[in-house]
Amino acid sequence: MPDTYYSVIKGTGKYIPSKVIKNKDFLNAQFYNTDGKKLAKTNEEIIRKFQEITEIAERRYIEDDYVTSDMAFFAAEEALKSALLDKEKLDYIIVAHNFGDVLKDNQKSDMVPSLASRVKYKLQIKNPDCIAYDLPFGCPGLVQGLIQGDYYIKSGDAKNILVIGAETLSRVSDPHDIDSMIYSDGAGAIILQSQESDSPVGILTHKTRTDTLNEAMLLRMDLSYNPDYKDDTLFMKMNGRKLYEYALNTVPSLVKATIDKAGLDIRDIKKVLIHQANAKMDDAILHRVFKLYGMQEDPREIMPITISKLGNNSVATVPILLDMLLCGEIERHHINSGDHVIFASVGAGMNVNAVLYRFP
Known part of the structure; x- marks a missing residue:
């Protein structure tokens, strides 16, 4: 091929x-x-x-x-x-x-x-x-x-x-x-x-990283915090503070590296569809991405947010966001032919990844 x-x-x-x-x-x-x-x-x-x-x-x-x-x-x-x-x-x-x-x-x-x-x-x-x-x-x-x-x-x-x-x-x-x-x-x-296609479209670049030395257990399974819970069922547990720090220290640079691999700039990115676990964290992540390019912009201009109504549904966040965006279901956000979009996520592992996509 x-x-x-x-x-x-x-x-x-x-x-x-x-x-x-x-x-x-x-x-x-x-x-x-x-x-x-x-x-x-x-x-x-x-x-x-x-x-x-x-x-x-x-x-x-x-x-x-x-x-x-x-x-x-x-x-x-x-x-x-x-x-x-x-x-x-x-x-x-x-x-x-x-x-x-x-x-x-x-x-x-x-x-x-x-x-x-x-x-x-x-x-x-x-x-x-x-x-x-x-x-x-x-x-x-x-x-x-x-x-x-x-x-x-x-x-x-x-x-x-x-x-x-x-x-x-x-x-x-x-x-x-x-x-x-x-x-x-x-x-x-x-x-x-x-x-x-004669010109680059679709998935242009991507990058992934996995950090386990000190971060592997930031998300894990463990017993209920209630010492009198009825049985030994394992539940998902999160070290929220450490995870927040990890995300801010890794996601912005990885997103920039993904954009840089395509020879583009943050100014070329129309939308950032990021996994939504915490609105404050997502805002901080994108602020840091802008800062890496010497800019101070409002993240919400290019980052659609649905967490207020849908919460954090893990791996489902990015595809649901994309479908809602393409179906015109997110106010003030839309996609046109030729637009560059970043898909990004961070989570258990700890894993971080990003994809740069250009709409045909």
């Missing part, structure tokens, strides 16, 4: 659960600190400060009868329809997630068969040459799936790739940990397709 073939986005889809959980729904929660002691502040104070920092006012939880692979399937159907693509022509299905299918009343991860195989089954794809596999890579999993898809297309191994990010964080979060208010559920899907 000649070098004039590029990985372009031909379709997108999303699934946003219908169950809305507002901050007031946590007023009766019992929150504990890492030492197993009840927090001294009232829940009203805790929630007010939480919203002030994160901007999260509500989030979406998966419906009781669904699991992660269901949401992934729903998003995949939308993406295939958007791309006007026959499902039998898919060469790869890559599903990024971290916890598999987790039932409402059973919090054990179920990952056999893989979620990608379950999605292929739900789509009723007969083609055995459509390879389905999972990508557990923390929150950056969807972006890493795009990077892997680009390698397949550039090598001539594939023409059509379905990349999905789906997660059910509400079922793996400790109800006695204030961080549980951050997490939400959802799924987003992207169809990557090989396209011949």
